[in-house]
Amino acid sequence: TSAQIGVTGLAVMGRNLARNFARNGYAVAVHNRTVARTNALVEEFGHEGTFVAAETAKEFVEALERPRRLVIMVKAGEPTDAVIQEFAPLLEPGDMIIDGGNAHFADTRRRERALREQGIHFVGTGVSGGEEGALNGPSIMPGGSVESYASLGPMLEKISAKAADGAPCVTHVGPDGAGHFVKMVHNGIEYADMQLIGEAYQLLRDVAGYSPAQIADIFRTWNTGRLDSYLIEITAEVLSHVDAATGEPFVDVVQDRAEQKGTGRWTVQIALDLGVPVSGIAEAVFARSLSGHAALREASRGLAGPTAQKLDESEAAAFADRVEQALYASKIVSYTQGFHEITAGSDEYDWDIDLGSVASIWRGGCIIRAAFLDRIRAAYDARPDLPSLLSDETFAQEIAAAQDSWREVLVAATLQGVPTPGFSAALAYYDALRAERLPAALTQGQRDFFGAHTYRRTDREGSFHTLWGGDRSEVEA
């Protein structure tokens, strides 16, 4: 049999992706460094479709029809380079290597450039949705050449998640590293979404006085409205779960130290390089990092602050409603920041990314899938050059309607000493963008004072410097 596609790297993700291809009628060559994994896959799931097990790299490559489509699903970083080095010499011009791992887009750009010289299409592809998504339909974000997408697109469209309107959750994002870049920002937005949900939970618990089970019900209600999303849905599941060993709410027996694998951090690092203010995503990454500093937290426990006063029942429901508004408004800001980063990346690397399509392919399969993304898509479809999501009329109106509650929630959080870095950063971003004048003018004055860095005036063209150490007259720089 000659296989239409091959998957090498058969841990959870690769195995499930291979099964997904097979279940959709494609003959799939499968290969893994440790052969036992290959055999286990074929033994357990061979009945699901046509698998061609290959023990060696050579057998694997020979099993593929030409031009070859070879998916790499190994640990990101050095293992990916090792696998590319193993396979590239066995391939021919026109063949395609699809890297579905969580690669850094800069690595993808480097690999794409090197393989292009050999005539091989390197397709760095973001895959989101975890193991469940890989099996039943992920959101897929392929970069690489237009030619490679012509060959791969139909297969990816078949195995991808489908949005509620039936559209496949995959599109050709753009050249070289564009797919992995967009996947990176997806993960950054995911961090921000999770942080905002966490803050909403803590406010409902510490200020409104609700139990985890009651909060689960509130999230279930929210999930029937404009916050309808996978993350809100699973939050309700986690909050209503009771620990079997202790009978306590599960959320109370888990150590409150969040871990991270790095894609959120990359989103912030790259945003710093590109000069994009992704403050909400940054706060989410920092909040995880802070939570992990056990000794620092222990040493700080005695510091002064208010003790949260729980609201009485009659006020709690109204407060919960305000928290929903604060969460929704903050979420709009997070997405505004994330899409700004994609715009900046697209400009920097000439990717010409269609923002409406990105919103569209995140509607299904991936971790941040949400009804809300339909609205973002509509906003960009109506105006592809929208300067910011906040300039979309519908979102602007929604924030306008939510802002009083948003501010009140932050007042309550501040007075009661409940940390809300995500909500606060989002509101600060919103107010900074709205502001007629920012203290940046003062910053420029300080910079000119200590470093003669010059400034621009509001009333005339040109750069100026004030002779701060002398008679304080102004000179044109």
Ligand code: NBP
């Ligand atoms: P892992 O990231 O745990 O990687 C395990 C696989 O890499 C195994 O097949 C292993 O082979 C292979 N491998 C390693 Br490690 N070093 C190798 C080398 N030098 N040469 C050849 N093969 C090597 O697997 P995963 O969790 O399935 O994830 C795969 C990729 O998908 C990763 O890049 C991950 O970041 C990405 N991803 C994961 C998720 C998720 O939810 N887990 C979601 C989206 C994307 P062996 O069997 O011989 O050890």
